[in-house]
Structure formats: C-alpha cells, structure tokens
Amino acid sequence: MDVIAPLMVVLWISALIGTPRLAVQKHRSGGLWFLIAIPLGLIAMGILMVLPSVPDTKAGYDQQHALQGCPACGALIPRRAVVCQYCQRTLTSRR
Ligand SMILES: [Zn+2]
Secondary structure, three states: OOOHHHHHHHHHHHHHHHHHHHHHHOOOOHHHHHHHHHHHOHHHHHHHHHOOOOOOHHHHHHHHHOEEEOOOOOOEEEOOOOEOOOOOOEOOOOO
C-alpha cells in the first residue's frame, strides 16, 4: 500500500492550515499565504519560517490607537494623545 500519497495530502492540508496561522503570527497576510500554500504546501511554510516577521505594523497600529483613561477626567482617549480631547488637559508623555 502506498503511504506516501496520503502522507503528502496530510502534510499539504497541515500546510494549508498552518501557513496562514504562522503568517498571522509574523504579521503577514494570512489570506495571501493561504493562497501561496495551495500550490506550494509545506514549501510555503518553509519560506515563511525563513522570512523575518514584518515589523509589527499591526502592533504599532494597536499601540498608536490603543485607549487609555485620561488621568484628569477618566475619559478614554488615544494612548498617544498629547491633549485630552474632553478636558483639554495636556498629558505628559509616558509610554
Ligand atoms: Zn481628560
């Protein structure tokens, strides 16, 4: 019985599942890497493992748009706000 072909299918399916997950962990496009994994299978996953993580644009975005409570009025304002949009208090930069 030929076990290579079913094994390849299993590996290919794992690549289809694993590659987008890995891509997302590396701040890359999960959808794009899913499409890449369809023809390439584990090769796509290997390529992705070698590629460095994208400098976390999403984390940067989250950090930039994350909310914090204004120390003066308690309103939720962007963490990077310099002046509270509600009470107009100037916020000392503390990151
Ligand atoms: Zn405020």
